[in-house]
Amino acid sequence: MITSPMKFATLAAFLTVPLILIAPQSAVAAGGGGGGGGGGGGDPYGSHYEAPTPSSPAQQQQGGKTTHKIKKPTKQSLFDDPIFREGYRTAYATIYEHNDYAAAIDQLHALGHDEHPNVANLIGYSYRKLGDYKQSQVWYERALKADPNHVLTWNYYGFWQIEQGNRDQAEFHLSRIAAICGTDCEEYRTLAAALEKPPGTSLVY
Structure with missing residues (x-):
């Protein structure tokens, strides 16, 4: 028979195990955002982006020798x-x-x-x-070359296409946004709303 003090000790030890196993994690948001240009506001670093958590170089033991693997920035x-x-x-x-x-x-x-x-x-x-618009296009293309899934550029470049009368191209941009973040994200909703307006309507983005 387990005595009462032993029961309390066993229970206390059991309850502390989950606390030990669950390590706190911290997320570092960077973003790039409304600021990357999406939707005309919001996170200055851009939605759909997370900065990698800084970490020291990983160490591996190989034949008793310590080697360092350095991740490229x-x-x-x-x-x-x-x-x-x-x-x-x-x-x-x-x-x-x-x-x-x-x-x-x-x-x-x-x-x-x-x-x-x-x-x-x-x-x-x-x-x-x-x-x-010529220089603007150069830089939008440059952003997409650096990151083909940069949803904020697809959004702003979509407004560029509408203002240039290229509604078919803007529709393509909208489909790219849907593939990246779905149809509920701000980038999709704002460009879709702009496409619903009559041609020649002044856009605020």
Whole structure:
């Protein structure tokens, strides 16, 4: 027969096991966002993006020898850099709060990472708002080359297509968005709503 104190000890030990096994996890959101250009607002780093959690190089034992495997930095890891992150925030505010698109283009170039899809998309957006559709297209294409699934670029490039009268192309962009994030995401809903408007309607995005 188990005595009462032993029962309490056994119960206490049993209850603490799940707490030990469940390790806390932290998610680092980076995004790139409304800010990458999606939907004209929201997360300045863009929805549908997560920055990788910083980690030290993995160590492996091979024949008693310790080797280091170093992961190549990803584009999204740039948001772990406070200088890049703050510079991007500044450019984002210049665009969406001050509507100073020319200054924003300079600020984005100054980040030194034109190849990043969020950066390229915002440059494309800024050129579109300035009425330079040729340069805008160049940068939207550049963003999609860097990341073919960059849903925010498909969204903003879709508005570009509508403004240029290319509604069939905008429909294609809408289908790409649906394939990436479904029909309930903001990027799909805003572009679908724009396509429902009569041709020639002024778009706010």
